[in-house]
Each structure stands twice: as structure tokens, then as C-alpha cells.
Amino acid sequence: MSEKKYWDNKIETLPQSEIKKLQEKRLKEILNFAYTNSAYYKKSFNTADVKPSDFKILSDINRFPFINKQIERKRQLKKPILGDIDAVSEKDVVYVSASSGSTGIPTLSPFTKQDFDEFQNIESRLFYAAGVRKSDRYVHALNFSLHIGGPDVIGAQNLGALCIWAGTIPSEKLLFILKEFQPTVIWTTPAYAWYLGEAAKKHGIDPAKDLAVNKIIVGGEPGGSIRETREAVEKLWNAKFYDFYGLSDLFGAFAGMCEVRNGLHVAEDYVLVEILDPKTNKPVPDGGQGEIVLTTLRKRARPMIRFRTGDIGTINHTPCICGRTHARINITGRIDDMFIVSGVNVFPSDIEAVVRGIPEVTGEYVIHVLKENFATKYKVEIEKVANSDKTDEQVKTKVSDALKIRLGVRPKEVIVLRDGTIPRTTHKAKRFIDERK
Numbered sequence: 001m002s003e004k005k006y007w008d009n010k011i012e013t014l015p016q017s018e019i020k021k022l023q024e025k026r027l028k029e030i031l032n033f034a035y036t037n038s039a040y041y042k043k044s045f046n047t048a049d050v051k052p053s054d055f056k057i058l059s060d061i062n063r064f065p066f067i068n069k070q071i072e073r074k075r076q077l078k079k080p081i082l083g084d085i086d087a088v089s090e091k092d093v094v095y096v097s098a099s100s101g102s103t104g105i106p107t108l109s110p111f112t113k114q115d116f117d118e119f120q121n122i123e124s125r126l127f128y129a130a131g132v133r134k135s136d137r138y139v140h141a142l143n144f145s146l147h148i149g150g151p152d153v154i155g156a157q158n159l160g161a162l163c164i165w166a167g168t169i170p171s172e173k174l175l176f177i178l179k180e181f182q183p184t185v186i187w188t189t190p191a192y193a194w195y196l197g198e199a200a201k202k203h204g205i206d207p208a209k210d211l212a213v214n215k216i217i218v219g220g221e222p223g224g225s226i227r228e229t230r231e232a233v234e235k236l237w238n239a240k241f242y243d244f245y246g247l248s249d250l251f252g253a254f255a256g257m258c259e260v261r262n263g264l265h266v267a268e269d270y271v272l273v274e275i276l277d278p279k280t281n282k283p284v285p286d287g288g289q290g291e292i293v294l295t296t297l298r299k300r301a302r303p304m305i306r307f308r309t310g311d312i313g314t315i316n317h318t319p320c321i322c323g324r325t326h327a328r329i330n331i332t333g334r335i336d337d338m339f340i341v342s343g344v345n346v347f348p349s350d351i352e353a354v355v356r357g358i359p360e361v362t363g364e365y366v367i368h369v370l371k372e373n374f375a376t377k378y379k380v381e382i383e384k385v386a387n388s389d390k391t392d393e394q395v396k397t398k399v400s401d402a403l404k405i406r407l408g409v410r411p412k413e414v415i416v417l418r419d420g421t422i423p424r425t426t427h428k429a430k431r432f433i434d435e436r437k
């Protein structure tokens with residue numbers, strides 16, 4: 001018997017018109033469910049003077065209020081332990097993840113048994129779309145401690161891959177696993193994929209030749225969607241990059257690249273994606289950049305209705321050549337990290353793209369944003385590769401010119417450092433320093 005083309009043939013190839021109908025049906029249910037069972041949503045809908053019965057067609061969603069991380073955190077503190085956004089009693093909760101707390105106290109994300117099973121089914125769908133099969137050996141190198149990315153491994157295991165639950169072990173140990181067991185797929189962050197590849201070379205292992213990894217799944221940072229980063233890591237490993245996207249506030253990954261790798265297919269039967277202009281809150285047409293706003297269509301323990309992610313991205317509803325009909329998104333950066341220089345919106349991801357595309361530099365970088373005479377300026381620290389025959393001055397000019405071309409605004413300064421000066425981060429990279437505050 002030939003192998004099936006999709007994890008879930010029916011749902012993944014449902015025409016867009018049918019997906020819309022399903023989303024409407026599920027939205028009606030979840031709005032009702034949230035209003036009836038969550039003290040927070042009852043109050044917030046009442047304050048906004050809107051009722052679940054006001055929702056008739058998909059565009060009616062814009063009548064409902066937004067929620068965000070700050071609200072989530074506040075409500076959690078209000079009513080320990082899970083807060084009053086949750087819509088089921090604690091006895092129905094079987095799992096809670098905790099966010100990294102990188103922007104404040106960690107937030108918990110509760111799941112019922114059904115929520116958790118559905119979450120794992122989505123993971124299997126994403127792994128399958130990325131080409132992971134029973135014959136693969138898969139290494140899950142994400143943080144297992146509290147983090148929602150941990151249980152994603154079950155999705156790979158459920159589809160039959162041989163799974164190694166590595167977690168965030170020291171790189172020497174991970175390299176040992178990669179060398180001894182020759183896994184074919186690894187999931188990590190873009191920063192760590194880069195770091196690990198470089199670390200391998202220092203240990204005399206050429207990731208492109210000596211290791212069997214042919215797929216690198218990444219998530220947790222925008223790097224996976226930055227073409228230059230992708231290409232640099234792919235070359236280092238002789239492997240293909242697959243970007244996945246998810247948030248602990250909802251569940252693990254709910255969007256991922258198929259083998260065509262032109263955007264991340266959203267599991268639209270579970271999550272409604274809106275791309276909104278952050279200023280007007282109006283929908284942005286396909287292809288335009290806006291804030292990613294998400295609504296869970298099934299999650300019962302804690303429904304998320306119109307969650308403002310603070311992530312900037314685009315959406316594309318045209319059919320993909322893989323045959324899947326679900327819309328594709330691309331994540332381009334974080335609103336918080338965006339800064340404006342001479343009227344131009346600058347995303348750190350654009351700077352990364354430039355730095356990763358220049359062979360004379362290592363690809364490591366730190367961005368400083370500062371205020372000078374009431375104007376925002378930026379500086380970039382980069383490293384010259386050890387064996388470069390270029391002078392620091394030549395490298396400086398090349399980077400500065402490339403930034404000017406890509407962003408439209410030249411940095412105040414490019415600081416050229418020696419190879420290895422910038423600390424190699426293992427997981428979420430800290431590359432953005434805002435000195436304006």
C-alpha cells in the first residue's frame with residue numbers, strides 16, 4: 001500500500017469555503033462556551049456590549065474584544081491557580097504548561113484531556129506535512145521543563161517516528177547522540193541550530209557530511225522565516241529548514257511548513273488567524289503585514305478569543321502546490337522589537353537577514369537602539385570571520401551599505417569584533433538591546 005499523502009486527507013484538503021463554514025460553526029460554539037463558563041469572558045463581552053448571539057458570519061468576530069498577555073497575567077494573579085479566564089473546573093484539567101516568563105511572571109496554559117489529545121493530533125499533522133515518517137529518527141531538542149514545546153514530541157511519536165527526548169542537554173551530549181544514533185530530524189530553535197552546527201565543527205564533526213540530519217524543525221524565534229538565516233543553517237547542515245509556529249498561551253505549534261516551504265500552513269480547523277493593522281485594528285488584505293491575532297476554535301480549558309500575539313506577519317489564502325488548502329502565514333518579527341528610524345519601521349529580523357547574507361561575517365550580531373538628540377538611531381555589532389582577508393574598515397562599509405539598501409536607513413555605527421566575541425546563546429537568543437529607556 002502506498003503511503004498516505006496527508007495526515008488527515010479530508011480536513012487538510014477541505015475547500016476554503018468549507019473551512020470558513022467550519023470556523024463559523026466552531027466560533028459560535030466557543031463564543032457561547034466561553035461566555036457561559038468563563039467569568040472573564042462574561043465580563044469582557046458584557047463590557048464591550050456584545051453577546052455570542054451577535055456572531056453570525058466570520059467577519060462578526062471583529063465585534064468581540066481582544067485579549068493579550070498582560071490581561072492573561074493579571075487574571076491569573078486574580079484567581080489562583082489558573083485564573084478566571086479558564087472555562088472548566090480544575091478537576092477537568094490534566095496538563096498545564098508554563099511560559100518562559102521572558103516578559104514577566106510565567107503564565108500557565110491549562111489543557112483538558114480532549115484539548116491535549118487534539119493538540120497532539122495537530123502536532124502529528126504538522127510533522128507529517130514536513131515529511132516526517134515512521135522511518136525517521138527524531139530528536140526533540142526543546143526544553144521539557146514546564147515548556148509547551150516539550151510535549152510536542154508526542155505528535156512525532158504518535159505518527160510512528162523513533163523519538164529521542166533530548167530536551168536541552170549540553171551540546172556535547174547532543175552531538176554524541178547525533179553522531180552515534182544518526183537521527184534524521186531534529187527540532188530546536190534557529191539560534192541553537194546555528195550554534196550546534198558551529199559547535200560540531202569545533203569538535204571535528206562536519207554536520208553536512210558526518211551527520212544524517214536532513215530536516216531541522218525550528219520554532220520559538222522568527223529566524224526560521226528569515227531566508228538568509230535559513231540558507232546559512234541549511235548549508236551548514238546540508239539539511240532543510242521547516243519553520244513551526246505556536247504560543248504557550250494557546251497550545252504548541254499550530255502552523256508549520258509543508259515540503260513546499262512557502263509559508264506555514266495554519267491548522268485552520270483549530271485556530272482562527274486574523275492579520276490586523278496594529279493601529280486601526282482593521283484586517284489587512286492577503287500579503288500585507290499586520291499583527292497576528294488568534295482565536296482557539298476548540299480549546300476548552302482556557303479558550304483564547306482574539307489573542308493579540310504582538311507578532312507581525314502576513315497571510316496567504318491561495319492554494320499551496322502541496323494540495324493543502326489551509327492558509328499559510330509568515331512571521332516577520334515582534335511589534336515590541338520594532339523601532340522607527342527616520343520614519344522607517346525596522347525589524348531586527350531584517351538586520352539578521354543582512355548579517356546572515358554576508359560571507360565576511362560570522363552571522364552573530366547584537367543590535368543596540370539608542371536615542372540621540374531626540375532621534376532613534378541603531379548600532380550593530382558583528383564579528384569578522386577568522387580567516388577573512390578583508391580589513392575591518394572594508395567589512396564595516398560592506399555591512400553598513402547592505403543595511404542601508406535593505407532597510408533604507410544606515411546604522412549610526414557598525415562595530416567589527418573578532419570571531420567568537422559575541423556570546424553564543426543556546427536557545428532564545430538575546431540580540432536586541434534597547435538603550436532608550
Ligand SMILES: [Zn+2]
Binds near residue numbers: 258261
Ligand atoms: Zn503546502
